[in-house]
Amino acid sequence: MMPELISERMALWQPNPLLPWDRLVLLLAAVLAAGLFLAWRSAALAPRRLRLRLAILRMAALLVLGLIALNPGRWRQQVAQGKTAWALLIDRSLSMVTTDMQGHSRWTEACRLAQKAVAAAPHKENARIYTFANRLEALVDTPDSLAELKPDGESTDIPEAVFAALTVHRAGGTKLAGLLMLSDGRQVAPVAGERAAILARAHGAPIIALTLGGDVVHRDLSVAVARRQYVAFVGQKLKISAQVRNERLGDISPTVQLLDPAGKVIAEQKVTLTNDSVTSVHFELTPQQRGYVQYRVHLPVWEGETRGANNEAGCAVAVLESKIRIFMAEGTPFWDSKFLAQLLRQQSNLELTSVYRLSSDRFFKVETDASRVFDASEPVFPDDNDALAKFDLMVFGRGMEYFLNPERIQRLKQFVGEQGGCIVFARGKPYAGSLPELEALEPAAWGEALDRPFRLRPTQDGEVAGLFGELLPDRHQPIWEQLPPLRHAQRCARLKAFTHVLAEGVGEPEAEAGARPFPLVFSQRYGKGIVVVVNAEDLWQWFFFPTVSSAGDLYKDFWIQLFTWAGTYSNFLPGRHYALRLSETEVDPNVPVRVRILRRSALPGGSAPSIRVTRDNQPVLELAAADAGKDGQWDALVSFPQPGTYRLELAGLDEAAAGGVTATLIVKAPPSENDDISANPAFLAKLAEASGGKLIGESELETTIRGFDPANRPVDLSKAEWLPLWNRGWLLSAALLFFGLEWFYRRRNGLL
Secondary structure: OOOOEEEEEEOOOEEOOOOOHHHHHHHHHHHHHHHHHHHHHHOOOOOHHHHHHHHHHHHHHHHHHHHHHOOEEEEEEEEEEOOEEEEEEEEOEHHHHOOOEOOEOHHHHHHHHHHHHHHOOOOHHHEEEEEEOOOEEEEEOOHHHHHHOOOOEOOOOHHHHHHHHHHHHHHOOOEEEEEEEEEOOOOOOOOOHHHHHHHHHHOOOOEEEEEOOOOOOOOEEEEEEOOOEEEEEOOOOEEEEEEEEEEOOOOEOOEEEEEOOOOOEEEEEEOOEOOOEEEEEEEEEOOOOOEEEEEEEEOOOOOOOOEOOOOEEEEEEEEEOOOEEEEEEEOOOOHHHHHHHHHHHOOOOEEEEEEEEEEOOEEEEEOOOOOOEEEEOOOOOOOOHHHHOOOOEEEEOOOHHHOOOHHHHHHHHHHHHOOOOEEEEOOOOOOOOOOHHHHHHOOEEEEEEEEEEEEEEEOHHHHHHOOEOOOEOOOOOOHHHHOOOEEEEEEEEEEOOOEEEEEEEEEOOOOOOOOOOEEEEEEEEEOOEEEEEEOOOOOOHHHHOOOOOOHHHHHHHHHHHHHHHHHHHOOOOOOOOEEEEEOOOEEOOOOOEEEEEEEOOOOOOOOOOEEEEEEOOEEEEEEEOEEOOOOOEEEEEEOOOOOEEEEEEEEOOOHHHHOOOEEEEEEOOOOOOOOOOOOOHHHHHHHHHHOOOEEEOHHHHHHHHHHOOHHHOOOOHHHOEEEEOOOOHHHHHHHHHHHHHHHHHHHHOOOO
């Protein structure tokens, strides 16, 4: 590296007062007035001529002191001599082809401004001209050479171009006085602007940016699936939902297609979209065999679209054969509980065991096969962990206290927290009075009973969780307002931490005083499992007293889908002893994702399972997981450079333990240069200001270029040294002379 030669630059003499000007002027005026008054008064007996001479000497001495208080001096700054230049960086990315500069493209305008900038330079040989897109490109000889280039860079990385320019010149022994950036400010690569700006400031090379272009109307047709992975059962209907968005394409009617893994269209729907609107589409499937299938929701590229990469979205379906095993207990049975049990027994993917209390000493148990009925004098309840492990869901109606004791409650906690089971309280508060031992499992603290009409209204949390908007109608569907109102529920004194309200009860009418919304369907994760509460007793009215023709079907769908959702929303799928969880399901390339393997605590210990990763049914890699420090839990990290849909599946385990335990990871395609071609002056302004520079217009271009010449650059006071004048010997001697002469004349004339 060529060493820098250091020289000094000196500014003109100037005052640098010790106090602010307004205070200093008042202070000096007061001192001069007081000094003159005292000098005149103390020589009252002297002849007038002598008296005047003494006053003049006193004033002269005070003026010298006042001059010292003004702290006259000048700034001295050390500056580097040797090779000095300035860099002109011109954006050559695809967005610069946009013709929004009074009929000219941004690139054409950048070439014109480059010629103007170099022409304004006092020393044209100091100009260094570069083009850039996703990196800094080769040095351009003259601005005329830019005409031979085209703006075709597929990505833009402005901070990287700045960093590279500074590094290249520093390595070559050339100091950059500044960087002039001609760009539209579209930053496609991940932003690392602070690093480049700090380096530019440290090198004393501020970034001066001139923005080219303005806002451009973004027209886009896109589709997004509601969930990346669905869980379904053989022979059960599955609904795949997606949202289609129209941005500034006017009123259009595209056809949405559902494609199988081979690209064959298996279903399609034509949707009508007004300008700047969003609509939902739903495709119903009935899987006939178990396995893992990837589907794609596809939209044609519409005329006038500026982006086509988001016209397709993928999702996966894990189809299971195992049934959801339900244990249902009712201590104070009502006829709607028996009706619900009959409904559940009709579902091919559910296996129900129900127990009813008939009297204080009689209990009635019915298994899925209704012919298997038991009548007992003791509560027919699973009395050990192995018996509980045979079920996926425990459903409790009213009178739970007749089945439970402290030992059973403790086992229920283990069933949910350690074995990943699910408990559903299907009729609100499941016991009379209080049951302190059960409070840890309850998502809320119960309040007073509610006896006034209300309606069920899904919440946004309910849609995000996947219960509403996919399996059931979303919160905006009018059917929720048309259903018969409910009446009996329980207010919640408070919700516990991490409780999600999936649906709320809204007063009927809603504006009625005291009819504030309250939690109606809510859930909370407890350890590895989940607890769900349906805080209402009279949903049966939807079936027996429907106000709309579909109310009866919605009653069936609500309970069937609630139990299906609860059985698959828990960490462990029905019949599976392992679970696979991802910290993120959709990431950018090379972003690490944590993969966590969970095992039901009821299983004996063993070695960590491995994770097999495939893409488009082709093997990618096999991961080994590390012990996460907890029993039955392992972690691994994974990242992928290539966009696509990746399937992660547990390997090295028998079919009963881990068959069908999968997770889907979407690695998004990197952003494209043409995703949004509007200029971004805010990004350039932030980058420039952080470097000590600024955003300018064309009118300031010539002044900026002349400022890059070292001879014309102002002194940077933050790095300069102040050289005061008051410490000169002659100035101090003058003050002493005036005071000394006054003292001499006073002593000679006997005035001391």
